[in-house]
Amino acid sequence: MGRALERIGREDPRLCAFIEVWPERALADEDRARRLPLSGMPFAVKGPAGIRSYAARRLVAAGGVPVGATSVPGPGTPWQTWGLGAHGRTVNPWHPERTPGGSSAGSAVAVAADLVELATGSDGAGSVRIPAAWCGVFGLKTTNGLLPSPDRSGLASAGVLTRSAARARTYLSCVLDSCGPATADLPIPAVFSPDLGYAEVDPEVGSVVRRAVGRLVAGGVVRLVDRTCELLDPREAWQAVRSGEPSPAATEIRRENDLRLDALFSRTPLLLTPTTPNRPHGHDGPGDLYSTALTWAFNLSGHPAASVPAGFTADGCPVGLQLAAERGADVPLLGMALAVENVLITVRS
Known part of the structure; x- marks a missing residue:
């Protein structure tokens, strides 16, 4: 936990991936979470409402520790492929002069820059997959309706950004009531x-x-x-x-x-x-x-x-x-x- 918070404190003024960071809460929750399956794994949530999402609640119940809320597009933005963090516009870790994508902008950057292992997202038109692609990380949009979503149109579904598909297996095992082995017969x-x-x-x-x-x-x-x-x-x-x-x-x-x-x-x-x-x-x-x-x-x-x-x-x-x-x-x-x-x-x- 200390490493994640230290990296966020050092790197986020440059990356602008977070709109809020919760160090006191994270450190206080760490001991409790160590006794649970995720053992205090630090994770980030998308936007100011992310901590109230179904996925975030399931991750916390399994022993994940939320460290902060990540950036999303600012108000009045006619296009959704950028983010606005507490320190300014969110930048792509590979090319600071370019956008990380969005609207799960800060979530992708936080994972790509190794600030957290996992960040929640939501995807109504590509809002998980686009920043995943542009930040060089793994992003999953779940089947529409598989998990609760506040989007009344039915277009948006919950998603996750991680550094690997293997870590996304952790997400699915927490948010689904039943999750079998993730295997594939080749080819x-x-x-x-x-x-x-x-x-x-x-x-x-x-x-x-x-x-x-x-x-x-x-x-x-x-x-x-x-x-x-x-x-x-x-x-x-x-x-x-x-x-x-x-x-x-x-x-x-x-x-x-x-x-x-x-x-x-x-x-x-x-x-x-x-x-x-x-x-x-x-x-x-x-x-x-x-x-x-x-x-x-x-x-x-x-x-x-x-x-x-x-x-x-x-x-x-x-x-x-x-x-x-x-x-x-x-x-x-x-x-x-x-x-x-x-x-x-x-x-x-």
Whole structure:
């Protein structure tokens, strides 16, 4: 606990990952927590309301110790891929002049900078997976409705950011009433879609992801099947659900994409895509780009999805590989992510 608090005190004025830090509370809770399964593991929560979330309460009950609340976008922000901490704007640990992503911005930075082992997040359009990809950590969006969420639209689901898929297993074992072993039979039949049929992907980001998928095939982790995944652009449907103003066109987009994804997952357990179409943008915003282009389809459909570090662009920006699975297959997805991560980490090291 002392190490985590010391690192936060030293590094956070530069990173701006936290809006609040609770050293007195954390130290007071440490002795009690040591007698529980998580043995006083320090963790962070997303935003000012994060400590009241279902996931945070379950982690505390298992012996986790919350050390602070992480940054989220400031008020009035028209785009959600940044954070505002107590000391200023949240910076990407790899490139301070660029954003870490969001809206779980501080959670991703706190994990990437080794300030905590685990941080909670929430994901309504990619808010866990995008910062995970841009900060080079693991991020999981759970199946919509699997865990309680305050989001009335049904788009947002609970998630977690960790330095590895293995540590995310700790999260699932605490927040789920029943959690079996996270394993996968290899090779995993998988479909690779470079753009989901509609997204414009930065060529270098696409190249990093293609190389990562090639390593997985060569390493015997996945077996690519001769199928593709082409969806309708979900932007109009997502915006209609978020605004509560459905239209016939938006309803049809959602229905058609659900049919296509149901058909895919009825035959293949894993879908692979880039997590984002772009690399981290500057603090002045993404411009006309939609960083959510490849993530929000799964908020609409409800499927669980994860981002695993896939490599780096030539200018040193982390790139994420997105894994999606059938609804409710969160534990099997984590098992597949573990197998994927083992190969990609070995190659990077």
